[in-house]
Amino acid sequence: MSDSVVTELQAALGPRLDFDEAALEACRTDRSGMYATGRPLVIVRAESIADVQATLRIAHAHGTPVVTRGAGSGLAGAAIAGDGEIVLSTERMRKIHEISVDNQLCVVEPGILNGELNAELAKHGLWWAPDPASKAISSVGGNIAMNAGGLLCTKYGVTREAVLALKVVLADGELLEVGHRTVKGVTGYDLCALMIGSEGTLGVIVEATLQLRPLVTGVVPTIGCYFPSIADAAACSAEITRRGLQPAIMELLDRHMLRAIANYTGIDFASRGEAYLLIQTDGHAALDEAESIAALARERGADVEVTTDPEAAASLVDVRRNGFLAVEAMGQAMLVEDVAVPRDRMVEMFDALDDIAERYGLFIATPSHAGDGNLHPTIVFEGSLDDVPEHVWQAASEMFTKALELGGTLSGEHGIGLLKRRWLGEELGMRQYELQQQIKRLFDPKDILNPGKVFAPEQ
């Protein structure tokens, strides 16, 4: 069965196939650290829409699973492939077909990296706003498949708000065009939005028309604030929002993260406070806003630095940037979580994390996008992501339950993939879970598109 599908792929797409052992092995995992069971059959390195269509047609005829994979930077195991699966790589599809300054849009292939695209757009005074921390290594197609968030979402929106239209190859190989080239368009159901965040389970994104913004120019002041407690820092960030100030970036690190960073860098950040709030403002009001924010933070007891000097700014930003490296350097496995809660419940979530860490005897360090209540509690444990100890899953499970209790969600921006599928039903409720599965079956009746991701296989 798998032999004959490979034979057909070879006949149709010979030079695009890759059987290299190291390459196949690499597709078994992503940045989550999870591994698929077994090894995929082959990698199809698609170079065109026609290649994707041919792959799907053959896979569909044989009922062979296809895992679409961009840059492999996912954090939920959504694009990892194992036994009996075809990897459909979009890495070679990275052309920019069009940049229209007049329409503030571009048309691109899915494999182009976010950072690569933005470097090109900047030459035209344009910018694609989705800004995941992974932008240097994550693809536009992956950003769309996951509805990526990032640091700038409160001010500039998530990926969904920056995609106008998509070309998608369906499970049977037919090409579908959804969305509009115009800012507005209301012709029936929004299948473009349905595709965004569908994690490769409804179709393969082969082209995207992206909505761009004028590049934000001018000074970007950076404000670093050390607060006596996480509650003080969170209260200050809430007050910033309440006053209608609109930081571009507003990141909050807890004391565990600060200690890990202090250990890693040798610089004693932790002694300056229990929580670090990092803010950048941009646009026409950047300087005014920065001044108001700094004054507010000082009033509320913070040790504050403000700078417009790029080097000094970099050192303030580096504190945040070193977070994961510092935790990684602790030399054990880590599970990066991704809950989001309404902004005014963040302190409760931080408290719950402390409580969970204590009860389970775990080290949990938490950076967060304070502007939108998105926390990344990072559990450090002995073992590997392939074999997460049960008490770590239990701790994660308690986290999710708490986030839901606070009116939040178990995934703000990393998606479900394999990592969180067992909790999806808890958040969605039975009826919505069923409706989502029915939509999946409607688009993919043979269940060949990334099967087992998002929805656990039925028993």
Added chain:
Amino acid sequence: MSDSVVTELQAALGPRLDFDEAALEACRTDRSGMYATGRPLVIVRAESIADVQATLRIAHAHGTPVVTRGAGSGLAGAAIAGDGEIVLSTERMRKIHEISVDNQLCVVEPGILNGELNAELAKHGLWWAPDPASKAISSVGGNIAMNAGGLLCTKYGVTREAVLALKVVLADGELLEVGHRTVKGVTGYDLCALMIGSEGTLGVIVEATLQLRPLVTGVVPTIGCYFPSIADAAACSAEITRRGLQPAIMELLDRHMLRAIANYTGIDFASRGEAYLLIQTDGHAALDEAESIAALARERGADVEVTTDPEAAASLVDVRRNGFLAVEAMGQAMLVEDVAVPRDRMVEMFDALDDIAERYGLFIATPSHAGDGNLHPTIVFEGSLDDVPEHVWQAASEMFTKALELGGTLSGEHGIGLLKRRWLGEELGMRQYELQQQIKRLFDPKDILNPGKVFAPEQ
């Protein structure tokens, strides 16, 4: 059959039922001027989610169609009800359950008017951005069901970008919660986006969690520019966008509209130019942006007025506001169209409209949201919307075909309803049309939710 469903509704919802003849008659039409065939059975004036659920449960058991209706301000006949149909009115469901300044969100019932809600939000320094021209008379639920646009979309987005979560009653009466209370959330498919713009065909929106923005304060300069030609005006508006300037409002009226307004108001606008570009800027850079825009318009040959005086501004804005009244006052029926094209194709669309008007001997006046390429060609004809002469439909049909040819859409913001269902397939293509219908059947297997709207009944 219809007797027994009414009997059951009476038993369950007695005081909520309305059989008033004038009220039933009013539900046969909306602001499009179309009329449903026959008269609906009854109006259920729901006051709670439970009322909506009870109505749907009974209707579902009997297979009786339900037309959900907000304020009846639609422009595509999506909420008009006729023979054998139940009108489910949300007009009495207009509570604001919550306004959260910290989370910049509010939770409301669907019947509240957009303007009514925004008046309340303003007291808290907040603002819900969707800004259809109908905001004083259109409901939030209707805005969501249609994914309403308006004047401010280029800068502030369409309705979809301003809705976080929805409670929806499904065809069988079950309550579904979709979306998130947080800015970010990626748990499976985006059913919240799927509901937005679904025109009452997938479920009944009974509660909405809306994403708010800080109220934009400060001076709002208004710029009125009369250009020698529509091409000059469109080129100027394109140049404004190209330079990264971000007007809040950018409206463009063609010479036919200007003449109608001149006739209506007695003020000779038309002699000042062939096209009127109306711009407002807001936010921190409002004055700078207004200055740059005025200079640019003058360079390009426009007769320009700029003002920050509210009264003078009102008179500039009134030119636009009087557009539909002026056309309406021509005393015949009018068909308000709603095509959108990429911004750089607007001139071609205006040219095509002139050509169509000439060939069909019709008066077509066109106001447009130039910032997002959304035109409202308004065809004046003798007759009524109930019985549109075939040559008018043909002219409209040519318009849609042209808009599609230019990479546009046949509905920017008014929706499909009854008015445009016959052209929907042309835009979507057969496969997408089928997929949309399959989604409809999945949510509403008995086809009781607004049947015949969006999708024409199968022959």
